Amino acid sequence: MSSIRLDGVARRYGAVAALEDVSLEVAQGEFVTILGPSGSGKTTMLTVVAGLNRPTAGRILIGGRDVTDLPAAQRNIGLVFQSYALFPHMTVADNIAFPLSVRGVAAGEARRRVAEALARVRLEGFERRKPSQLSGGQQQRVALARAIVFSPDILLLDEPLGALDRKLREEVQIELRRLQRDLGITTVLVTHDQEEALSLSDRIVVLSEGRVQQIAAPQEAYRRPRNRFVADFLGTANLFEGRVAEDAGALLLADGTRLRCDTTGQSPGRPVTALIRPECLRLAPPGPDGLAARVAEVIYLGQSVRYHLDSAAGPLVAAAVDRRGGFAAGDAVALDWDAADAWMIPG
Numbered sequence: 388m389s390s391i392r393l394d395g396v397a398r399r400y401g402a403v404a405a406l407e408d409v410s411l412e413v414a415q416g417e418f419v420t421i422l423g424p425s426g427s428g429k430t431t432m433l434t435v436v437a438g439l440n441r442p443t444a445g446r447i448l449i450g451g452r453d454v455t456d457l458p459a460a461q462r463n464i465g466l467v468f469q470s471y472a473l474f475p476h477m478t479v480a481d482n483i484a485f486p487l488s489v490r491g492v493a494a495g496e497a498r499r500r501v502a503e504a505l506a507r508v509r510l511e512g513f514e515r516r517k518p519s520q521l522s523g524g525q526q527q528r529v530a531l532a533r534a535i536v537f538s539p540d541i542l543l544l545d546e547p548l549g550a551l552d553r554k555l556r557e558e559v560q561i562e563l564r565r566l567q568r569d570l571g572i573t574t575v576l577v578t579h580d581q582e583e584a585l586s587l588s589d590r591i592v593v594l595s596e597g598r599v600q601q602i603a604a605p606q607e608a609y610r611r612p613r614n615r616f617v618a619d620f621l622g623t624a625n626l627f628e629g630r631v632a633e634d635a636g637a638l639l640l641a642d643g644t645r646l647r648c649d650t651t652g653q654s655p656g657r658p659v660t661a662l663i664r665p666e667c668l669r670l671a672p673p674g675p676d677g678l679a680a681r682v683a684e685v686i687y688l689g690q691s692v693r694y695h696l697d698s699a700a701g702p703l704v705a706a707a708v709d710r711r712g713g714f715a716a717g718d719a720v721a722l723d724w725d726a727a728d729a730w731m732i733p734g
Contacts, residue, residue, distance in 0.1 A: 389450030389540035389573055390415045394447035398431050405431040407597045409477055411447070413541075416571045418564070420584040423594035424620065426704030429577045431545050432594070434577065438462045440695070465572075469546040471526050473493030473518040479505075479529050480514040484675060486537045504532040507566060509616035514639060517615035524555045528562070535570065542567070544576040548583065560587060579705075581621055585609060593617050617734055618662045625668070625703045626662040627729075636726060644699045646678065660732045667728035670694060670720045682714050698722065 391413040399709055406428045409512045413419045418479040422719075423440035436447060438459035447455045454462050473482050480501050487497040505511050508528040527547060534542060548556045564587055567574050584591050585605040592617075593600040593608060601613040618626065624658035628633035629640045631653040638646040638661050648661050657700055671704055672675060692713055694705040705722070707713065 390448075391541060391573060391575065392446075392448040392451075393432075393436070394446040394448070396432075396435060396442045396447065397642070398428075398435055398440060399443045403456070404437065404597045406442070409597075409599055411592060411599070411602065413573055413575060415573055418574045418576070418577060418587060418589045419566055419592060420576045420605075421577060421592045421594060422581065422584040422621075424579060426596075427485070427594040428597040429547060429594055430581070431597075433545055433575065433577045436541075437543050437670065438466055438467055442511045449725050451701045456703040460492045463537075463540045465537070465539035465542045467527075467547045468536045469549045470551055471530040471547075473517050473526060473529060473533075477517070478514060479510065479516050479518070479521070481521070482518070482529055483533045483536050486533060490537060492537075500536050501532075504536040507535070508562070509530045522555075523551050524559050528561055531563070531566065535566075535572070539572070539574065541573040544574065546578050547576075549578075549580075554568050556583070560696065585621075590681075593620065595691070606618045612662065613733060615660060617731055618660075618730075623704050623706075625663045625665065625669075625700075626732075629659065629661070631655050631659055640700055642699055644678065646729065647724070647726045648731065650731065653731055662730045662732055663724055663733045665693065665704045665706035667724050668703065670705055670707065670714055671723060672721065673719045674721050677708070677723040680720050680722050682716050682718045682720060684713065685716055694720075696720070 393409055393411045396409045397404065408731050409432060431440060435442050441453045446453055449462060483501045483504055483644060484497050487500060504637060508531055510525065549557055551559060560583060564712055575694050576587065588605055590602060591605055591608050592602050595616050601608055601617045608617060609621050610674055612621065627638060627646055629638045631650045632639050633655045635650055636647060638648045658679055678698055678700065680703065682694055682695040684695040686693040692707050694714065696703040696705060
């Protein structure tokens with residue numbers, strides 16, 4: 388298994404920059420997810436690492452070896468696409484064995500490796516089936532088995548779960564994480580699904596317009612975003628714009644409303660934007676304390692309830708565990724939170 392390093396990588400198409408000055412190090416055995424909206428450069432970044440797309444500038448190193456000018460076939464990379472790209476006329480076993488036959492692996496050794504790969508993705512007994520006889524989740528696991536059967540140095544995944552329904556996607560996420568940990572293989576996943584990125588990754592790379600916005604552990608990126616884009620893109624963001632109060636521990640809105648915040652290290656009077664995630668907001672009956680608000684909409688989600696609220700700070704969203712006796716649309720409420728849960732977004 389190998390590490391990955393990108394040094395100042397750029398990819399331009401004429402005047403359009405799909406990637407701009409991207410630098411990243413992925414440690415051996417690490418699971419890193421590239422996350423961003425459509426057109427942010429996610430797939431371009433993956434194809435550059437894979438050798439399917441040559442960078443306009445910068446270097447790519449795998450295991451410390453400069454592979455910038457090497458074709459994809461010489462990089463020993465396992466690649467799984469969203470479409471799975473299985474050969475419809477081949478059996479499961481033949482699909483998985485294909486990379487081995489290309490590499491000239493002997494038939495006996497190939498059969499052993501195919502059986503081992505099938506066991507890893509829990510598809511023993513499916514050897515003779517065709518892709519059309521498999522469910523979407525089973526096809527995805529065949530594509531994974533084909534990508535790992537030749538013991539690649541790294542595994543690249545281009546939105547491989549996008550075609551699955553929500554429940555199946557969550558099941559396959561667990562299988563994918565288990566497989567990655569068992570193999571200890573360096574893995575890079577591309578997705579636009581924030582929940583997928585947060586649940587699978589050791590670290591997340593957030594991209595926007597070809598530039599890296601933040602590289603951090605999932606919890607760090609979610610709770611302490613480096614800028615407003617990351618705050619707004621990862622999950623739901625309640626953003627409060629104001630100025631740091633002269634006395635410590637509060638943010639002043641334009642209308643004079645005081646919000647309790649940890650303003651440690653912030654200069655009094657400085658304009659700032661504070662982030663409070665929905666699950667950090669607490670709803671209570673109206674009272675002298677807290678931020679006054681009114682429930683505009685209640686959305687029941689089974690395990691939780693989302694409250695859309697109107698307040699002096701603008702529209703807000705709160706999330707609470709479902710309990711009987713909650714609030715209804717039109718109810719007046721008071722909002723409270725812990726000062727430490729209000730993150731001052733840098734810049």
